[in-house]
Each structure stands twice: as C-alpha cells, then as structure tokens.
Amino acid sequence: xxxxxxxxxxxxxxxxxxxxxxxxxxxxxxxKVSQHSRDSYHGLYLSLYLIIPSIILTLIWLASSPNIIxxxxxxxxxxxxxxxxxxxxxxxxxxxxxxxxxxxxxDSEQMKMFVDFYNSANxxxxxxxxxxxxxxSVSFFLFALNRIRVRFNARSKVENILKFSMILASCVAxxxxxxxxxxxxxxxxxxFKIIKITDxxxxxxxxxxxxxxxxxxxxxxxxxxxxxxxxxxxxxxIAMFIAVPIGLLSAIYLSEYSKPKIRAxxxxxLEVLAGIPTVVYGFFAALTVAPFLRNSGASVGLSLSSExxxxxxxxxxxxxxxxxxxxxxxxxxxVPQSLREGSAALGSTQSETVKLVILPAAxxxxxxxxxLALSRAIGETMIVVMAAGVAANLTFNPFESVTxxxxxxxxxxxxxxxxxxxKTLAAFALGFTLFIxxxxxxxxxxxxxxxxxxxxx
Amino acid sequence: xxxxxxMIPNQYKITTSNVNVDYGNKRALHDINLQIExxxxxxxxxxxxxxxxxxxRCLNRMNDLIEGCKVEGKIMIDEVDIxxxxxxxxxxxxxxxxxxxxxNPFPKSIYDNxxxxxxxxxxxxxxxxxxNIVTKSLKRAGLWNxxxxxxxxxxxxxxxxxxxxxxxARAIAVNxxxxxxxxxxxxxxxxxxxxxxxxxxxxxxxxxxxIVTHSMQQAARLSEKTAYFHLGKMIEYDITSNIFTNPKHxxxxxxxxxxxx
Numbered sequence: 001x002x003x004x005x006x007x008x009x010x011x012x013x014x015x016x017x018x019x020x021x022x023x024x025x026x027x028x029x030x031x032k033v034s035q036h037s038r039d040s041y042h043g044l045y046l047s048l049y050l051i052i053p054s055i056i057l058t059l060i061w062l063a064s065s066p067n068i069i070x071x072x073x074x075x076x077x078x079x080x081x082x083x084x085x086x087x088x089x090x091x092x093x094x095x096x097x098x099x100x101x102x103x104x105x106x107d108s109e110q111m112k113m114f115v116d117f118y119n120s121a122n123x124x125x126x127x128x129x130x131x132x133x134x135x136x137s138v139s140f141f142l143f144a145l146n147r148i149r150v151r152f153n154a155r156s157k158v159e160n161i162l163k164f165s166m167i168l169a170s171c172v173a174x175x176x177x178x179x180x181x182x183x184x185x186x187x188x189x190x191x192f193k194i195i196k197i198t199d200x201x202x203x204x205x206x207x208x209x210x211x212x213x214x215x216x217x218x219x220x221x222x223x224x225x226x227x228x229x230x231x232x233x234x235x236x237x238i239a240m241f242i243a244v245p246i247g248l249l250s251a252i253y254l255s256e257y258s259k260p261k262i263r264a265x266x267x268x269x270l271e272v273l274a275g276i277p278t279v280v281y282g283f284f285a286a287l288t289v290a291p292f293l294r295n296s297g298a299s300v301g302l303s304l305s306s307e308x309x310x311x312x313x314x315x316x317x318x319x320x321x322x323x324x325x326x327x328x329x330x331x332x333x334x335v336p337q338s339l340r341e342g343s344a345a346l347g348s349t350q351s352e353t354v355k356l357v358i359l360p361a362a363x364x365x366x367x368x369x370x371x372l373a374l375s376r377a378i379g380e381t382m383i384v385v386m387a388a389g390v391a392a393n394l395t396f397n398p399f400e401s402v403t404x405x406x407x408x409x410x411x412x413x414x415x416x417x418x419x420x421x422x423k424t425l426a427a428f429a430l431g432f433t434l435f436i437x438x439x440x441x442x443x444x445x446x447x448x449x450x451x452x453x454x455x456x457x
Numbered sequence: 458x459x460x461x462x463x464m465i466p467n468q469y470k471i472t473t474s475n476v477n478v479d480y481g482n483k484r485a486l487h488d489i490n491l492q493i494e495x496x497x498x499x500x501x502x503x504x505x506x507x508x509x510x511x512x513x514r515c516l517n518r519m520n521d522l523i524e525g526c527k528v529e530g531k532i533m534i535d536e537v538d539i540x541x542x543x544x545x546x547x548x549x550x551x552x553x554x555x556x557x558x559x560x561n562p563f564p565k566s567i568y569d570n571x572x573x574x575x576x577x578x579x580x581x582x583x584x585x586x587x588x589n590i591v592t593k594s595l596k597r598a599g600l601w602n603x604x605x606x607x608x609x610x611x612x613x614x615x616x617x618x619x620x621x622x623x624x625x626a627r628a629i630a631v632n633x634x635x636x637x638x639x640x641x642x643x644x645x646x647x648x649x650x651x652x653x654x655x656x657x658x659x660x661x662x663x664x665x666x667x668i669v670t671h672s673m674q675q676a677a678r679l680s681e682k683t684a685y686f687h688l689g690k691m692i693e694y695d696i697t698s699n700i701f702t703n704p705k706h707x708x709x710x711x712x713x714x715x716x717x718x
Contacts, residue, residue: 342562
C-alpha cells in the first residue's frame with residue numbers, strides 16, 4: 001500500500017517537473033517578458049515542493065509508528081488482562097507480534113483478538129500517513145504552483161531546498177552516531193552497576209561464564225579486562241611492526257624513486273590489498289599462516305600454539321600495509337617539489353633528501369596515517385576471531401594463543417542471551433572502551449595534522 | 458658575440474657547446490653556445506618560455522630530476538664535462554649553488570637551513586666550526602643582523618625577501634664557486650628586490666653568478682654580460698651595455714624596446 005503510494009508520489013513529482021517547465025514557457029510566451037530563472041528551475045521547484053515535505057513526513061512516521069502501535073497494543077493487553085505483570089505483558093506482546101508475522105500460530109480466541117487489534121492498528125496507521133502525506137503534498141504543490149511567475153526567483157529557491165536537504169542528510173548521519181554512542185554509554189553504565197569499574201579496568205582474570213539460570217553450574221564470572229586488552233595490544237603491536245616499515249618504505253619508493261610506469265601499476269596493486277574482505281584475511285591467517293608458523297617453529301624447536309598472536313598479527317599487518325602506504329604516499333607527494341629541488345641543488349643524494357627534508361615535512365601526515373591504521377587494527381575483528389583464539393591468557397608471548405577485545409565481544413554475544421545479564425552488558429563495556437581508545441587515537445591524529453599542517457606552505 | 462667567442466676558451470668558467478634540451482618530443486633549447494667568465498654576473502633575459510630557466514638548470518644538472526628531459530651537447534665547467542658518466546653529481550651540485558624563483562627554505566630552523574649543506578657534506582669538524590660557517594654565510598647573505606637573535610625560529614617565519622636571502626645563505630654555506638639564480642626576485646616586492654640586488658653586487662667578488670631575470674632593468678643594473686633567449690634559441694650574447702644600447706639583432710632590439718615579450 002505504502003510502496004504503491006510512494007511510487008505514485010515519485011511519478012507525480014516527475015510529471016510536475018515537466019508541468020512546471022511548460023507552465024513557465026507558456027507564461028513567458030504570453031506575457032513577452034524575459035524570465036528570471038531558467039525553465040528547469042521552475043520545474044524542479046514544483047517537483048521538489050511536491051515530494052520533499054511529504055517524504056520527510058512519511059519517514060518520520062515510519063520511524064516512530066512501531067513504537068506508538070506497540071504501546072497501544074500494550075495498553076490493550078493491560079486493559080483486558082489487568083492481572084499480568086509488566087514482564088508477562090511484554091512476553092505476550094512479543095507473541096502477538098510474532099503471530100501477526102506468521103511465525104507463531106494463533107492458538108486462542110484472546111490471541112486472535114490481539115492480533116486483529118494489532119493488524120487493524122497497522123492498517124489505520126498506514127492509511128493515516130498516506131492521507132496526511134498526500135494532503136501535505138498537494139498543499140505544498142498548490143502553494144508552489146501559485147508562486148510561479150515569469151519574474152519569480154525559482155533558482156535561489158531550488159538552491160535553498162537543495163541546501164536544506166543536504167543539511168538534513170548530514171543531520172541524520174550525526175544523530176545516528178550520537179544515538180549509537182549514547183546506547184553504548186547507557187548499557188556500559190548498566191554493566192558497571194553489576195561489576196565494579198575497577199574490577200573491569202584492573203582485573204587480571206577474564207572468565208565471563210556465569211550461570212544464566214539458577215539450575216546451571218558455572219563460576220562467578222570474572223570480568224577483568226586486562227588480559228584481553230593485553231591480547232589486543234600484543235596483536236596490534238605485531239601488526240604495526242610489520243605494516244609500518246613495509247608500508248612506509250613502499251610509499252617512499254612509490255613517490256620518490258619509482259618511474260611513473262611502475263607507479264601506475266604498483267600503486268593500484270597495493271590498493272587491491274585493501275579491497276580484500278577481512279574474512280578472507282581471517283581464513284588465510286587461520287588455515288595458511290598459523291600452520292606454517294607452527295611447523296616452522298617446530299623445526300627450530302619453538303613450540304607455537306596453533307592459534308597464535310603472531311599469526312593474527314602478521315596477517316593483520318599485511319592487511320593494513322595498503323592503508324599506511326597509500327596515505328603516506330599521498331602526504332609525501334604533497335611535499336612541494338621546490339623542497340626536493342632545493343635539497344638536490346645543495347648536493348644531497350636522493351636518500352638524504354628523503355631522510356632530511358621529505359620525511360620531516362611529511363611527518364604529521366605519516367603519523368596520522370599510522371594512527372589511523374592503528375585504530376583500524378585495534379578494531380579489526382575477523383582476523384583475530386579466526387586466528388588468535390578465545391582463551392584469555394595473560395601473556396606477552398607472541399607464540400601463545402591470546403584473545404582480543406573484539407573476539408570477546410563476538411563470543412559474549414553468540415548464542416542465547418539475556419539482555420540484562422552481566423555477560424551481555426560486558427560486551428557493551430568492552431565496545432565502549434574500544435570506542436574510547438580509537439576515538440582518542442583519531443583525535444590525536446587530527447591534532448597532529450592540524451598542529452603541523454602548514455609547515456611547508 | 459663574435460668578439461666574445463674568439464677568446465681563448467681556457468679562461469672561461471663555464472663553456473657550453475651545442476646544448477640541446479628535449480622535454481619528451483618537444484625541443485626546448487636549440488644549440489646553445491655560451492661562455493661564462495669567472496667572477497662576473499651573466500644575465501639571461503627573454504620572454505616567458507624562451508628556455509632561459511631550462512638552460513640554467515642544465516648547469517647543475519637539475520633537469521635530471523624531470524622525467525622525460527634529455528640534455529645533449531657539451532657543458533664544461535672548469536674544463537670538466539659535467540654530463541660525462543664519471544661526474545659525481547653530488548660534488549658538482551656542491552660546487553654550484555642555486556637560488557630558485559620562489560623562496561624555498563626547508564621547514565626547519567634558520568640555523569638548520571644554513572647548516573643543511575655543511576652537514577651533509579661534512580664541512581664542519583666541530584659544532585663551533587658549524588656555528589662559524591652559519592654565521593659567516595648569514596653575514597654574507599646580509600641576513601645576520603635581522604636573525605642573529607632568533608636562529609631557532611622556523612625559516613618560514615621570515616618575510617619573502619628574508620627567505621630568499623636565507624636561501625642564498627644556504628647556498629653559499631657549502632662554499633660553491635658558482636651561483637645560479639633563477640629569477641630570484643620575481644616573487645619579491647621592490648624593496649626586498651633592491652636588497653637582493655645589492656647583495657648580488659657584493660657576491661660577485663667571490664662567485665661566478667648566472668642570473669635568469671624577467672626584468673631588463675635588473676639585468677642592466679647587475680650584469681657584465683647578457684644573453685637574450687627567444688623560443689629556445691640564444692639570439693644574442695654580448696657585454697650588457699652593448700645589448701641594451703646597441704643590440705645587433707633586431708629581435709633583441711624589439712624585446713629591449715618592449716615590442717615583444
């Protein structure tokens with residue numbers, strides 16, 4: 001129903017564009033006055049006025065109506081069955097919605113009543129929004145139609161509408177981000193009501209297996225995050241150890257030494273590395289690199305576990321090479337040619353120029369590239385899930401199995417979960433901590449770039 | 458041109474014979490034959506795109522840095538062919554200082570800018586040595602009085618004219634005997650230009666100077682000899698006063714009098 005309506009709306013706005021164009025042509029012809037804005041602006045003015053307000057209204061309604069209908073259903077249930085507790089009402093409500101979706105059978109008279117109620121509420125809601133939106137659409141269209149004159153400034157009106165739409169789009173992005181952060185914060189606060197914040201931040205043991213039901217046998221649940229953060233740091237350090245030298249040196253080669261032909265081939269090839277899905281890196285790490293490391297370790301008498309920090313770190317390092325090399329290459333290229341010539345004219349060799357002039361001038365950009373890569377590595381999930389392991393060992397030994405923050409979030413949220421158990425909430429606390437760390441790294445990189453940016457201008 | 462060319466070639470600092478430069482398929486310089494005397498200022502003038510900058514960049518092989526640029530012909534500096542495979546380009550450029558059109562100090566302190574060359578060539582035995590070289594170079598470039606109390610400040614904090622003098626100080630700190638100047642004043646205001654011109658007049662006591670300039674007055678004020686370039690060819694080369702008062706070639710006269718250029 002709604003889909004058909006939206007398609008019709010789109011069609012009408014398309015038609016009104018041509019209508020607007022024809023209208024203004026005719027007016028110009030009749031009145032023999034030169035027009036202010038070109039035909040297409042009048043057309044756009046009409047069609048945008050027709051579609052944008054009603055689309056916005058529909059979207060807002062679509063976003064908010066499920067909540068309204070839910071609470072209507074809840075109060076309906078409460079009125080007809082006043083004995084139920086809040087939890088039971090919620091469960092019944094979920095059952096009704098599932099039955100409406102056809103997942104559960106409608107097994108009782110009462111259930112049928114609720115489903116019918118829910119159904120009719122939905123239909124009314126849809127009809128309601130279609131009527132309102134159509135009314136809005138028509139009135140805006142008539143308003144716009146009324147304003148079209150030969151000397152009417154449709155051009156700047158259209159500009160304003162487009163500007164407004166762009167502001168709206170960026171608001172959606174910002175508000176979504178704020179919403180995600182807020183929900184992270186709220187759930188994290190919930191978690192710290194159950195587990196002390198000091199236990200989380202400074203505890204040395206991580207074993208979140210707590211009993212979900214009273215008849216289950218499980219430990220108390222220990223939420224000391226130190227071992228898993230150590231794991232993340234260890235893997236990230238190994239990755240950076242691989243990626244920074246290789247990425248930086250290849251960036252220097254590409255921008256300073258390579259011939260244009262080689263650069264034209266090598267740079268896209270490096271960037272292909274960035275396009276490989278991380279899950280492919282993950283099974284590459286788990287199935288190829290880890291066994292290889294274990295076997296070669298065994299041949300020199302080292303015992304590596306089959307899931308080692310080294311394997312995960314190595315592959316993660318390979319993954320972020322293109323990030324570092326591509327960003328560094330851009331900043332090195334941005335160093336003015338005049339500095340290279342100045343240095344060469346003083347008799348520097350090429351490597352002296354790179355070491356003494358290019359790298360210092362490009363340093364802020366390179367540092368921010370490295371920090372960006374670092375936050376990418378810290379947040380990387382797939383590779384560590386597949387190659388690093390799950391056991392939270394407190395160790396700095398890269399040959400042993402460690403776990404990472406992202407792995408633990410995955411583990412915590414797999415399987416049947418209660419939303420308010422410490423185990424589930426712990427995932428939010430971990431996610432929030434990770435978010436803070438990467439945020440700080442990003443802020444630091446922006447600060448470094450800002451502070452040193454204008455050095456060579 | 459004839460009377461200059463008939464002298465004994467040995468006493469010239471720089472001699473070029475049949476220098477051709479190609480950028481890809483496009484020929485930028487045609488058969489340039491020029492003799493430059495020691496401790497004189499030689500000015501290269503001509504309209505934009507006439508190849509005077511390309512020519513000056515041949516003298517310290519800066520064109521090597523440009524992809525697809527090919528230099529042919531013989532360029533002798535102190536009777537050594539600088540384009541021969543045996544030439545050590547680092548040593549060559551250490552002997553030939555260059556000042557560019559736009560001041561290009563490194564994003565380092567004033568001190569480090571001047572000390573850059575001496576450091577890479579190991580000219581200073583000790584820190585005091587280096588201090589002396591920096592001081593001497595800044596004094597020769599006429600910048601010392603303005604910066605002596607802020608040698609740690611960034612070279613980029615200076616004004617355009619000061620930056621250009623810093624670049625001159627940086628160039629003379631490695632003790633070159635030739636200075637190439639590629640329109641050193643074109644980015645500067647008249648007052649800064651006058652200061653640099655005065656400096657060039659002092660510097661020619663010690664250095665052989667080749668200067669590319671857009672300003673005919675500047676060439677007339679500064680140089681002993683002037684070469685006029687047009688569309689990649691050297692039209693006329695003579696004592697400066699002859700070029701400006703009695704040009705032999707009609708194109709030179711047209712340029713001097715402002716009809717072309």
